[in-house]
Amino acid sequence: MKELMLTxxxxxxxxxxxxxxxPDSVAGKTLKEVKSLxxxxxxxxxxxxDYFDVKGETAETPSDQLVAIQxxxxxxxxxxxxxxxxxxxxxxxxxxxAGAEMEGGELSITGSASNxxxxxxxxxxxxxxxxxxxxLGAAYRGSPEGMTGGVIVVGGDVGLEAGAFxxxxxxxxxxxxxxxxxxxxxxxxxxxxxxxxxxxGAEAKGNGGFIACFGGVESILPTYVYDTTFRPDFLxxxxxxxxxxxxxxxxxxxxxxxxRRYRGDIAVGGTAEILIxxx
Amino acid sequence: xxxxxxxxxxxxxxLNGVDGDAMDVLISGGKVVENVGRDAKVIDAKGKLVMAxxxxxxxHIAGSKINIGRLMRPEDHRKDVVPRTRVTRAGVxxxxxxxxxxxxxxxxxxxxxxxxxxxPPLGARHVHEELNDTPIIDKTAFTLFGNNHFTLKYVxxxxxxxxKAFISWLLRATRGYAVKIVNPGGVENWKWGKNVGGLDDLVxxxxxxxxxxxxxxxxxxxxxxxxxxxxxHCNNLGVPGNYETTIDTMEAVKGIKxxxxxxxxxxxxxxxxxxxxxxxxxxxxxxxxxxxxxxxANEHVTIDLGQVIFTDTTTMTGDGPWQFRLWNITxxxxxxxxxxxEAGAGVVPYTFRKDNPANAIQWGIGLELALLIEDxxxxxxxxxxxxxxxxxxxxxxxxxxxxRQARTDIMREMNKSVLRRTTLPNIYREYTFGEIAxxxxxxxxxxxxLKDKGHLGIGADGDVSVYHLDPTAWxxxxxxxxxxxxxxxxxxxxxxxIVVKDGEVTATPLGSTFWVDSKVPEKLEAEMMKExxxxxxxxxxxxxxxxxxxxxxxxxxxxxxxxxxxxx
Numbered sequence: 001m002k003e004l005m006l007t008x009x010x011x012x013x014x015x016x017x018x019x020x021x022x023p024d025s026v027a028g029k030t031l032k033e034v035k036s037l038x039x040x041x042x043x044x045x046x047x048x049x050d051y052f053d054v055k056g057e058t059a060e061t062p063s064d065q066l067v068a069i070q071x072x073x074x075x076x077x078x079x080x081x082x083x084x085x086x087x088x089x090x091x092x093x094x095x096x097x098a099g100a101e102m103e104g105g106e107l108s109i110t111g112s113a114s115n116x117x118x119x120x121x122x123x124x125x126x127x128x129x130x131x132x133x134x135x136l137g138a139a140y141r142g143s144p145e146g147m148t149g150g151v152i153v154v155g156g157d158v159g160l161e162a163g164a165f166x167x168x169x170x171x172x173x174x175x176x177x178x179x180x181x182x183x184x185x186x187x188x189x190x191x192x193x194x195x196x197x198x199x200x201g202a203e204a205k206g207n208g209g210f211i212a213c214f215g216g217v218e219s220i221l222p223t224y225v226y227d228t229t230f231r232p233d234f235l236x237x238x239x240x241x242x243x244x245x246x247x248x249x250x251x252x253x254x255x256x257x258x259x260r261r262y263r264g265d266i267a268v269g270g271t272a273e274i275l276i277x278x279x
Numbered sequence: 280x281x282x283x284x285x286x287x288x289x290x291x292x293x294l295n296g297v298d299g300d301a302m303d304v305l306i307s308g309g310k311v312v313e314n315v316g317r318d319a320k321v322i323d324a325k326g327k328l329v330m331a332x333x334x335x336x337x338x339h340i341a342g343s344k345i346n347i348g349r350l351m352r353p354e355d356h357r358k359d360v361v362p363r364t365r366v367t368r369a370g371v372x373x374x375x376x377x378x379x380x381x382x383x384x385x386x387x388x389x390x391x392x393x394x395x396x397x398x399p400p401l402g403a404r405h406v407h408e409e410l411n412d413t414p415i416i417d418k419t420a421f422t423l424f425g426n427n428h429f430t431l432k433y434v435x436x437x438x439x440x441x442x443k444a445f446i447s448w449l450l451r452a453t454r455g456y457a458v459k460i461v462n463p464g465g466v467e468n469w470k471w472g473k474n475v476g477g478l479d480d481l482v483x484x485x486x487x488x489x490x491x492x493x494x495x496x497x498x499x500x501x502x503x504x505x506x507x508x509x510x511x512h513c514n515n516l517g518v519p520g521n522y523e524t525t526i527d528t529m530e531a532v533k534g535i536k537x538x539x540x541x542x543x544x545x546x547x548x549x550x551x552x553x554x555x556x557x558x559x560x561x562x563x564x565x566x567x568x569x570x571x572x573x574x575x576a577n578e579h580v581t582i583d584l585g586q587v588i589f590t591d592t593t594t595m596t597g598d599g600p601w602q603f604r605l606w607n608i609t610x611x612x613x614x615x616x617x618x619x620x621e622a623g624a625g626v627v628p629y630t631f632r633k634d635n636p637a638n639a640i641q642w643g644i645g646l647e648l649a650l651l652i653e654d655x656x657x658x659x660x661x662x663x664x665x666x667x668x669x670x671x672x673x674x675x676x677x678x679x680x681x682x683r684q685a686r687t688d689i690m691r692e693m694n695k696s697v698l699r700r701t702t703l704p705n706i707y708r709e710y711t712f713g714e715i716a717x718x719x720x721x722x723x724x725x726x727x728x729l730k731d732k733g734h735l736g737i738g739a740d741g742d743v744s745v746y747h748l749d750p751t752a753w754x755x756x757x758x759x760x761x762x763x764x765x766x767x768x769x770x771x772x773x774x775x776x777i778v779v780k781d782g783e784v785t786a787t788p789l790g791s792t793f794w795v796d797s798k799v800p801e802k803l804e805a806e807m808m809k810e811x812x813x814x815x816x817x818x819x820x821x822x823x824x825x826x827x828x829x830x831x832x833x834x835x836x837x838x839x840x841x842x843x844x845x846x847x
Contacts, residue, residue: 142353144611144628 001066001087002059004034006052008071014042015095016051019078023065023086023105026058034058062086062105074114080107083124096133099126102150112156116140121169123149134159134178137171147171147188153246163190166209172248176215185209185272191242193250201264206271212238214254214277224264224274231258235275282307282315283775285743288324289750291716292331294725294734298713299750304329306741309774313737322770322777326749330716332391332742332773333673334733336723337510337548337583338664339595340381341395341409341420343402347614347626348375348593348665355593355628367784374592374665382414383784384671389744389768391790392417392724392732396459396510396548396663397597399423399618401821403453407832410792415771415778417742417790419727421510422455423597424496425463428620428818429811431485434495440799443499444807447797447841450505452827454794454836457507457727458500461597462514463492466623474600475514478527489514490531497532497544503797504538504843506728508581510546513553516601522566525553526573529580539842542578546726549585549663551645557700560608560637564700567644571651574658581726582652583659586645586676587638588668591630596666599623620818631668633689636696643701649680650708655717656725674765677719680710682755712750728839729793741775744768792833797841 004026019025020037029037035049048054052069059065065086072092073079080088081100090098093111100116104124112130118137126137136158139146146165157175164180166188176194185204190211198218201211212235242251259275285304290297305315339345349356356371361380363369370380385393393413398406398420410418424430424446433442446458464482465475471483478490497509513528515521525547535544547553556566574580594605599615602625606613609629616624631638645667652658660677664670678685683706690697690704698704710718724733731740748764767782778786815823830836 140354140357142351142355142357144354 001064002057003066003068004054004056004058006054006067006069008052008069008073008076011051011073011075012041016041016076017078018048018076019081020048021067021069021076021079021088022081022083023062023067023088024082024084026067027062027065027086028060029058031055031058059086072111083107093130099124102126115159118147118150118152120145121147121150121152125150126152128153129155131156131175132158132162134161135164136162137166137169138163139165139184145186151246153248157194163188166190172242172246174248174250182209182211182272185211189238191238191251193248201272201274203268204265204270204272205268206273210273210275212259212275212277214250214257217274217276220262220274221265223267224262225266226260226262229258229260229278231256232275235259282319283322283741283772283777284315284319285322285324285329285745285770285772288327288329288745290329290735291712291750292721292735293713293717294721295736297735304735304743306743306772306775309741311735311737311739311741322745322772324745324770327769328712328746328748328750328764330389330744330746331720331724331733331735331739332744332771333385333389333719334723334727334729335385335390335393335661335664335670336546336659336727337396337585337661338393338670339396339666340393340413340664341378341418342398342406343616344397344595344597344624344626345375346405346409347616347624348595349377351612351614351626352593352628355591364784366787372671374669376669378409378412379414382416382787382790386415386771386773386779386784387767387782388671388673388765389746389771389779390416391742391744391771391773392729394418394456394727395420397421397423397461397624398453398455398459399597399622399624400427400449400453400826401618401621403455403828404832407454407792407828411789411832411834413790414787415773415784415790417732417793419456419793420454421457421459422450422453423461423622424449424458425460425492426466426622428814430492430496431467431482431487434487434491435485439495439499439502440803441807441810442495443503444799444803445811446496446499447503447799448804448807448811450795450797454792454828454833456793456795456839457505457510458496459510459512459597460493460496461512461622462516462601463489465489465514466597466599469599469603469623470617477524478514478531493528493545494531494535497535501535501538501544502843503799504841505795505797506839506841507726508537508541508543508546510548512548512596512598516552516596516598517555517605519555519557519559519563520566522554522556522570525550525570529573529577533577533579535579537579543581543657543726544579545581547580547582549661549666550582550648551585551587551641551667552663554644554648555640563637563640565640565644565647565702567647568651568702571648574652575654578657581657581659582648583661583663584645584649584676585661585663585667586649587631587642588662588672588675589631589633589638589642590668590672591628592665592668593626594629594666595624595626597622597624599625601625602627605629619820633693636694639694639697640700642693643697643703646679646686647701647703647706649710649718650706651702655710655714656722658718659723659726660718671766673719674762677710677715677765678758678762680718681715681761682758683707683709684756685758709755741772743770743772745770745772789835791835791837793837793839794833795841796838797843798845800845
């Protein structure tokens, strides 16, 4: 795997829109070409090289490409958006829409991500070690489907509407989740190891989707109906995978936990499940 | 604007009997003329296809309905962002394009006139404001009449004279061009949560039937001598088995005497949605052959296709109850709109899929209608934009009409229902270029009574489209080339000005908006107005004086006089 290093120089006051920072757009290009990739500031088109020092080497194909960003990019949007292969590592924070609509590869962020991280993600792995903002892995406004594949692992807390309109894929939150987690969910899996605020799973249709809550839930919507307390085998398999494959240590503590199961949202005839670990 | 000589192209002008002859088209002062000066600008059209500018008979490009679509579908816009250029504005596209983009895209395909097919009278100002922002193309808007309180009232009273006076006044007040009827009676009943199931169901409180509404309006329309026939969206749209209702409706207006100079008394819009056979969506099959048989045998009917395209689109009709039904089928987003005394509407996004048996059949029905109806002067190519699919797919539809191979190739990817439950696989007909010019230009302009459009005879408007395509060398197997060249005209000329070159917009003049002025005796109109004003004060939310569209709303309006009995 060949490594390309990007170090932010002086970033503009306006947000910088940098769809160009993906393994896909740098692979197969010379460093000079990489430096002249377009980035957007306000209504102007600028060059990537104007704002980042570019070093290292590029690979032939995106799957052999590692892109590392060293430094804070809190005001840089669309990092890794639409990437299909390779690795992209950011040592610091990222701005909005990081990894939006990504289809494959791995995007790793050591700091926090802003809103719309992994929005409408189709595949790949998005790992955020800090917190994530609102609408993590959500559908953009109007779209009927949010995440349709891939995995998002968040080390810290997430904001509102995480996993909205989720269709497939997996969302793992090791900290707390704010309101409307998995709103309109229609498939997929969400795991939360911290606290979950109110109205999770509102208007969820189900389709095999569930939200597993390990750290307690502030309240459950009245349109979710309790039906059983059980110890599901499938969850044990999931948790083992989370621990062994994705390094989610907390998962190991709940291998033998029993869960209260609620079904809903019956307001829309849904069959989604909310599973709450018994203390 | 200088003179223009479009030199040596293969010209298809069916209204004047020109069928692929290599000749020059000369334009001066925005009109086709016999001679131009020596300094005329020359467009070299040698080896290219030349036709009059396209005339779309049924499309939804302006007004409250499409605007609801725009509001509720940000995802539709996100996937099709159009940046500005030196001459064009930025915008968004796909199934609910912004006004400017709609104008540009029509022009890029060589279309120069488009009919907005449903204008609720209360939304007339909005429609005209948007039409003014739709550049290049000429426009008209069809005013909705079928569920209007006053229409129903006069039909109930059996007072045809006052109905005529009302039509005449409302067309003038809304600057409308034709009488549009959407699910007659059904939309009024929808205000009570119901619909009508056939031609002889009754409308609540008015106790009239759809049959009475349609025949009265058709009769009035012909007696007023309006340039277009009634433009009808039949009852039971999208209900399996509805081909019977469609044929009944056509039969109901058969006896009516057409206005001078034409044979038709009814135009059935987006007929594909009204030609379903079967009992439900499980055993639905094509009723197109039956409808086509009727149309072939009866000269008083014209139709347009409403061809289905396999894509994500937005359905929007004035047919509130149908949109509710569609929402129940799909579970997609739904907006219902109620236009107090006059009309209603609904908007639901919909994706037509190749693997869906019903969608595959619908696709087949549209093409069956086009291919089974023998007279191209009575069947017009539309997608009922955006209901069947965006208008940008017209080149694809033309390819299906002109190439059996194109149809076979796509049928291989489709649900097998299209093979078993339509007759399309057994149809070998392929349209000629002359027939395409007919169904997209000549016949539509003729049906609309736009006598200077759709042809290239002396005195016609200087609207010409030139395509990078040699019709003498073209074979049906080359349908992909055809699609490409029709999607991006080599030249589009509008009123003698080159507006598109090689598929890029080069100028954006504002087209005209046509409206119909028809006359009834003053005394009759005064009597009718007294009644209308009284009901207005009682029931409407707007003041009577604020209701009619002022001339300021039509900076480029063109008045078309109806040729009825009372015309001066």
